[in-house]
Amino acid sequence: MSESKHEHHQHSHKWEDGESHNLQHGHECKCENCHRPEHRNENTSQENASKKVCAPDQEPGIFSEKYELVLSQESSLLPVQEALLRWVGEILQWVKNKQGFVGHIKGFIEGKEHFWFSSTGKAVTAKSSSGWNEGLDQTFTINATAIIFGIRKEELDEYAEQCLETCIAEQCPDSTLVQIDLLCSLAKSLGAAHAALIAVDSIKFNHDFRKQCEQNTCGSYDKNWMCPPNMPSIDELRDKVLPYDRGLLFQTVYQLKNSFDWRGVQQAVVEHTQVFRKVLAELRSMKNFLNLLPLNVGPCTYCGRCSFLDGEECRFPEEAIPSVEAYGIDVMALEKSCGMPYYNGKDTVSCVSLILFRF
Structure with missing residues (x-):
């Protein structure tokens, strides 16, 4: 080894x-x-x-x-x-x-x-x-x-x-198989509350998610290179996902003060993204994978201020990460398929990321 x-x-x-x-x-x-x-x-x-x-x-x-x-x-x-x-x-x-x-x-x-x-x-x-x-x-x-x-x-x-x-x-x-089997432990050791390996054919795509993006609830629609309408269509993204072998789905859970704690939600996304970046760095350092497709929660925040707002190309295309929802992936269905809880208690927010990999 x-x-x-x-x-x-x-x-x-x-x-x-x-x-x-x-x-x-x-x-x-x-x-x-x-x-x-x-x-x-x-x-x-x-x-x-x-x-x-x-x-x-x-x-x-x-x-x-x-x-x-x-x-x-x-x-x-x-x-x-x-x-x-x-x-x-x-x-x-x-x-x-x-x-x-x-x-x-x-x-x-x-x-x-x-x-x-x-x-x-x-x-x-x-x-x-x-x-x-x-x-x-x-x-x-x-x-x-x-x-x-x-x-x-x-x-x-x-x-x-x-x-x-x-x-x-x-x-x-088969050391490669062993390494993959231990990915869930790796994600949890870095801060994830739940983690599971998923088969790519278990991913369901929903075109209605693109309509939700158009409602601009998060405020990033047409303001970020990794958000619609600057993303390919759901069908094109689906074709991009299917060649991958498996995926690591992991979730973090954060306690809010109450159901109106919007600042708490924003902080949860920040902390989840820190966990996501750590997990991604570990997977990138491994020799097992030919390709990785990382998908995070919410709009890409790597630059703080996206270069899209200044009419410039993406400054760090290798670090720019789209969201799971931007790909039209049904997160709730995916969590249910692997036994991961979608609801984690009153006044909590759960953030989910998915990293697809190909051998």
């Missing part, structure tokens, strides 16, 4: 200040979830156990803090899920082979499934309301936290990076 593909997998390694203490002969350990036989006390209930974590005697510079593997991977692909679980297990087995000490590891899946790793590094179920196997074919986010001692921080981090690349490559030979 190339570096450009690897860097977009939404994972992180974090070291947080953790408490540790060296055990001395004759001292009783009350570590939470401690797995060392010599540190267990059958008479000590978990309710009374200390939240401190025990550590063997450490040499200077040896890592003895909390190591958190945060995998914000929302994937519906079974190979991706298997690769992520294998990744955590491989790290734990590597720590054991290095004669390190894993204090405990706990996992969490979508608020329902809990898992832990056995001494062999394999994932097993600790709790499950729906069953581990039944949950594996669903989209989920996996988070794991481990307490690790006796390993140098730099060495562990380097191995974790290499190991993730290996696990993804071996479990998921």
Whole structure:
């Protein structure tokens, strides 16, 4: 897997200040979830156990803090899920082979499934309301936290990076498909509330939307290069859309003071556009796509004042973005087709963008 593909997998390694203490002969350990036989006390209930974590005697510079593997991977692909679980297990087995000490590891899946790793590094179920196997074919986010001692921080981090690349490559030979499957996680990590991949043939076009533009509710009709009547016809735009393979649809949600909070709506569009630009920049940096067709919410605001008003050509044609509505795309129908909520509660405004891509 190339570096450009690897860097977009939404994972992180974090070291947080953790408490540790060296055990001395004759001292009783009350570590939470401690797995060392010599540190267990059958008479000590978990309710009374200390939240401190025990550590063997450490040499200077040896890592003895909390190591958190945060995998914000929302994937519906079974190979991706298997690769992520294998990744955590491989790290734990590597720590054991290095004669390190894993204090405990706990996992969490979508608020329902809990898992832990056995001494062999394999994932097993600790709790499950729906069953581990039944949950594996669903989209989920996996988070794991481990307490690790006796390993140098730099060495562990380097191995974790290499190991993730290996696990993804071996479990998921089609790295392009994996990359696409992780786009929703990418959009959410950059600020989107909801995200979904859509098929281009699910897009519905409505000529009546062009009539709504003519009513000039937003005040940009015939004042912006990316707004009607300076746009091709709906049929021409439809022909431009259809050759694309798929699209990333994402939505942000903002709270308003009340239903008349027009300034709040305007600010929501500004903040959504910032999210949109971040997502677009990430997709442009990837090597997977031949072409991208980005569509945002509302008129293009890249220049502040559009050069159309001064009778000049567009100053930044590569950055000029039309709206989804200007293309005549039925946003509500598209959201419903992928299970995305159109209404997100009283006194809220939802903004939607669509980035089409072609391999």
